[in-house]
Amino acid sequence: MRIIAIANQKGGVAKTTTCINLGASLAYHARKVLIIDMDPQAHSTLGLGFEPDEFDRTILNVLEPPRSPYRLELKEVIIPTRTPNLYLAPANIDLAGAEYRLIDKLGREDFLNSGIQRANLSFDYILIDCPPSLGILTVNALKACREVIITIQPHYFAMRGIEEFMETIGLMKENLKHDLEVYVLITIADVRTNLYREVVEEIKKYFGDHLFETVIHRNISLAEATSHGVPVMEYEPSSSGAQCYLNLAKEVIKLEEEKPGKRLLRKN
Ligand SMILES: Nc1ncnc2c1ncn2[C@@H]1O[C@H](COP(=O)(O)OP(=O)(O)OP(=O)(O)O)[C@@H](O)[C@H]1O
Numbered sequence: 001m002r003i004i005a006i007a008n009q010k011g012g013v014a015k016t017t018t019c020i021n022l023g024a025s026l027a028y029h030a031r032k033v034l035i036i037d038m039d040p041q042a043h044s045t046l047g048l049g050f051e052p053d054e055f056d057r058t059i060l061n062v063l064e065p066p067r068s069p070y071r072l073e074l075k076e077v078i079i080p081t082r083t084p085n086l087y088l089a090p091a092n093i094d095l096a097g098a099e100y101r102l103i104d105k106l107g108r109e110d111f112l113n114s115g116i117q118r119a120n121l122s123f124d125y126i127l128i129d130c131p132p133s134l135g136i137l138t139v140n141a142l143k144a145c146r147e148v149i150i151t152i153q154p155h156y157f158a159m160r161g162i163e164e165f166m167e168t169i170g171l172m173k174e175n176l177k178h179d180l181e182v183y184v185l186i187t188i189a190d191v192r193t194n195l196y197r198e199v200v201e202e203i204k205k206y207f208g209d210h211l212f213e214t215v216i217h218r219n220i221s222l223a224e225a226t227s228h229g230v231p232v233m234e235y236e237p238s239s240s241g242a243q244c245y246l247n248l249a250k251e252v253i254k255l256e257e258e259k260p261g262k263r264l265l266r267k268n
């Protein structure tokens with residue numbers, strides 16, 4: 001089972017779009033996939049066609065400390081989506097309270113990880129949609145993973161904040177003895193512009209072969225699909241957005257053959 005967080009503390013860089021559509025693409029390639037929504041905005045939950053407020057069992061229940069009366073096991077909150085092979089652990093706005101509730105708890109970085117470990121799940125992939133912050137929810141997501149995909153939208157300040165993100169990953173390695181393989185995905189790209197070429201050069205210099213060859217082009221079908229509550233492969237299968245994410249899934253699947261740890265970033 002591969003567990004991958006989709007993260008960047010910057011907002012609006014297609015974390016959720018990637019989670020939903022990479023998840024659906026992996027499912028399309030016959031993998032059994034779980035998406036865990038770790039964002040109080042609940043955009044993955046919404047984007048898969050669900051109304052967050054209607055859930056009384058969410059990922060928040062899994063993050064509850066051991067003796068909490070609200071605690072549930074992950075299996076009790078997972079639901080199937082309309083896409084075969086694609087499942088969801090939903091969130092709603094109540095998750096916003098977790099930042100405060102967990103902050104003084106012993107082992108606060110580990111609640112999601114231990115929830116996943118306890119559950120003994122039979123998925124090929126778990127993708128975790130992170131909120132746009134480096135708070136306790138993102139740290140929980142990163143601690144539960146061996147791999148993280150950072151989504152970057154190419155514009156002038158794209159690399160700003162990435163150093164801070166990498167610092168967090170470095171701190172997790174140092175303080176929590178938790179090592180992560182880092183991959184970078186370029187999203188919402190206008191590939192014909194000079195700006196695109198410049199920014200991609202910069203990203204390549206920093207991340208080398210950690211950068212996915214697949215680039216997610218700007219494509220309106222992706223935005224439309226999410227607002228209709230379905231993955232783009234169902235909304236507009238012939239769109240470039242669908243093709244981009246299906247290609248990304250192939251690249252991600254190819255990494256299954258790679259020796260774990262081969263691409264651990266040595267920069268930290
Ligand atoms: N390739 C794309 N082409 C066009 N629009 C896109 C593309 N990818 C994402 N979008 C749109 O950009 C906006 C931001 O995307 P998304 O919600 O996935 O980002 P996010 O990083 O999850 O945001 P947040 O930080 O708020 O969680 C959305 O309106 C989405 O529909």
Ligand SMILES: [Mg+2]
Nearest residue numbers: 015016039043
């Ligand atoms: Mg999001």
